[in-house]
């Protein structure tokens with residue numbers, strides 16, 4: 001409904017994140033879309049700001065593999081798709097996704113947040129000298 005509303009104004013805001021994979025990565029059987037397992041995701045976009053989207057899960061009944069947008073889980077262990085950084089969005093948690101352009105704009109800040117300040121300071125000093 002919200003999607004229809006935004007489309008009517010020429011600015012679609014709804015985003016559905018679903019794996020393009022049609023068959024299981026192990027047994028090659030067709031994946032099932034779990035329509036009851038649609039999760040609401042907060043999406044952070046460099047141009048649209050933040051808004052709500054949907055994350056849809058696919059499943060292989062034989063291998064018990066859950067396919068998500070950019071990753072899959074098997075035995076509750078999360079595995080990233082090797083090409084996940086080529087996607088338009090990156091799912092950082094169960095309910096958060098970032099548009100890749102925003103990730104690129106904030107890359108240096110994310111790196112700073114991922115290391116301690118002293119490591120960042122030392123690295124900055126090394127760059128300056």
Ligand SMILES: [Zn+2]
Nearest residue numbers: 024027060063
């Ligand atoms: Zn399978």
